[in-house]
Amino acid sequence: MKIMVFGAGAWGTALAVSAAERHAVGLWSRDPAQAGALERERENLRYLPGVALPPSLAICAEPSEAVPALAAASDLAIIATPMAGLRQMLWRLRDHPGPVAWLCKGFEAPVGAEDGLLGHEIKAQVAPGLRAGVLSGPSFAQEVARGQPTALVAASEQAEVRNALVAAFHSPSLRIYANDDVPGVEVGGAVKNVLAIATGLCDGLHLGLNARAALITRGLAEMTRLGTALGARVDTFMGLSGLGDLVLTATGDLSRNRKVGLLLAQGQSLQQVLDSLGHVAEGVYCARTVVRRAEHLGVEMPISRAVVALLDGDLEPLEAVAILMGRGPAAEAG
Numbered sequence: 001m002k003i004m005v006f007g008a009g010a011w012g013t014a015l016a017v018s019a020a021e022r023h024a025v026g027l028w029s030r031d032p033a034q035a036g037a038l039e040r041e042r043e044n045l046r047y048l049p050g051v052a053l054p055p056s057l058a059i060c061a062e063p064s065e066a067v068p069a070l071a072a073a074s075d076l077a078i079i080a081t082p083m084a085g086l087r088q089m090l091w092r093l094r095d096h097p098g099p100v101a102w103l104c105k106g107f108e109a110p111v112g113a114e115d116g117l118l119g120h121e122i123k124a125q126v127a128p129g130l131r132a133g134v135l136s137g138p139s140f141a142q143e144v145a146r147g148q149p150t151a152l153v154a155a156s157e158q159a160e161v162r163n164a165l166v167a168a169f170h171s172p173s174l175r176i177y178a179n180d181d182v183p184g185v186e187v188g189g190a191v192k193n194v195l196a197i198a199t200g201l202c203d204g205l206h207l208g209l210n211a212r213a214a215l216i217t218r219g220l221a222e223m224t225r226l227g228t229a230l231g232a233r234v235d236t237f238m239g240l241s242g243l244g245d246l247v248l249t250a251t252g253d254l255s256r257n258r259k260v261g262l263l264l265a266q267g268q269s270l271q272q273v274l275d276s277l278g279h280v281a282e283g284v285y286c287a288r289t290v291v292r293r294a295e296h297l298g299v300e301m302p303i304s305r306a307v308v309a310l311l312d313g314d315l316e317p318l319e320a321v322a323i324l325m326g327r328g329p330a331a332e333a334g
Contacts, residue, residue, distance in 0.1 A: 002026075003168050004060070004074040006067060006089060008034060010047040010279065011103050012080025014141035017048075019168055020057040027053075028060040028070060035061035047279070051145040067092045074098070076164045078135070082280045083108055087122050094127035099161040101133045101154070105189030106282040107289035115296060116289030118186040118230075133161040134182060135169070136189045137240040138248035140255075144174065151175040153241045155185035177240060184236030187227035192246040193257045193283030194290050195219035197307050198324075199250040200261020201317055215303065215324070216250050222301045226290070229297040257283035264310060265317050287311055 001023040005016045008029035016027040029035040038044060039059040043052055053059075060070060071077040071093055079089045079102040086104055093100055102119050110116040117125070123132050133156025144150050154165035154176050162178040170176040179185055198219065202211050223246065224237040236242055249255045260281050263273040274284065287308045294301045306324050309315040315323070 001076065001168055002074040003076045003078065004028065004070050005078045005080050006071075007080030007085070007103075008038060008044065008047070009080060009082070010044070010141035011139075012078070013044045013048045013053075014051070014145035015078065015080070015103070015135075015169065016057055017051060017054060017145045018147070018171065018174055020054040022171065023168060024056070024058075026058040026060045026070065026074070028062070028067070030064055032061050035059055048141060048145055051142070064092070068096065071096050071098070071100070076101070076168050078103065080104075083119075083282060083286065086119055087126060090123050090130065090132075091126045094130060096130060099131050099133075099156075099158075099164040101135050101156070101161060101165055103135055104282070105136060105186075105193060106286040107190050107293070109285060110289055110292065115293050116286065118183065118190065120182045120186060131158050131161050132156065133158070133165065134185055134189075135165055135176075136185050136245070137177075138244040140248070140252060142254060147173045149173055149175075151177065151240055151244070153177050153179050153185055153239065155179045155182045155241070157182060179236065179239070179241070181233045181236045183230050184227050184232030185241040187230060187232055188223060188237060188242040188245055190282070190286055191219075191223040191226060191290055191304070192242075192249045193281070194287045194304050194307050195223070195246060195283075196249040196255055196257035197261040197264075197281075197283050197287070197311075198303050198320075200255070200258035200263075201265050201310070201320065202261070203258070204262040204265025205317060205321060207321065211321075211325075212251070216246060219250070219303050220246055222303055225299045226294050226297070226301060229299050230293075256281040260284060267317075270311055270313070283307075284311060 004026045005012045006028045077100045083104045083106040107116040137152035154162045166176045306320045310320045
């Protein structure tokens with residue numbers, strides 16, 4: 001099988017490394033300098049240091065205009081850009097006849113009065129005829145690249161796309177489950193990043209494991225409410241792309257979004273936090289969109305709202321926690 005991965009960040013590189021053990025894989029970088037460094041060092045020193053690139057992994061340095069041709073020469077095209085780059089990549093691949101899948105998790109930043117969109121909503125606008133889906137689930141790039149056990153979800157309305165993702169990435173160390181609930185898988189992948197900022201804040205303030213468990217549990221309820229309002233199935237949020245991804249991102253030391261909360265709890269400004277990360281933390285960029293879409297749908301998301309107020313500087317860390325824990329009593333259901 002021929003696979004082309006567009007985007008040489010940590011996650012794109014990790015999947016390319018994993019698949020290169022069994023398939024012919026190309027890894028494309030839009031930055032010629034980065035592509036040159038990958039070829040020269042055979043290691044992604046910026047995003048995935050310590051992981052050797054297999055000799056069989058081809059590094060592609062062609063210009064952006066060559067993306068459709070590179071995809072056409074493959075059996076499966078994988079978009080591994082941040083959420084901000086998804087629209088442009090889908091537009092470039094809009095006439096691609098084969099399966100396409102994206103890896104990014106989040107909502108697109110809203111433009112003007114319009115709501116920010118999930119990946120499948122962007123695809124419906126710019127490439128409605130594309131046979132596409134999303135690969136998501138609880139995963140840190142470093143562990144996948146090192147062959148540590150991981151389970152992911154291949155979500156698409158088309159069985160052809162789901163089957164292609166399973167054939168491409170299923171291995172002894174990487175198990176791929178198929179799902180046709182694309183909205184559910186995408187909402188889980190987006191909202192868990194916002195909730196991880198809240199749990200990082202909780203841990204950074206040393207509030208204890210009880211408080212962390214409460215935030216994760218009530219956060220899952222928020223995620224489910226928004227997802228079902230957007231057409232998702234409830235059972236999806238009990239699976240890998242919902243509960244599984246939330247637990248990993250909210251508790252794992254490799255989570256960039258959790259680290260945002262930890263550093264904010266230490267008194268750092270948001271800009272200081274972002275400067276220290278060096279990588280994209282999607283929860284920071286999509287938190288406002290999550291809350292905005294929830295408000296337009298009449299969905300209550302108090303944890304996400306508190307995260308937005310914290311990121312905007314309207315609340316101090318202890319004030320955000322006080323608001324969350326000081327809410328009035330209510331029935332647990334819903």
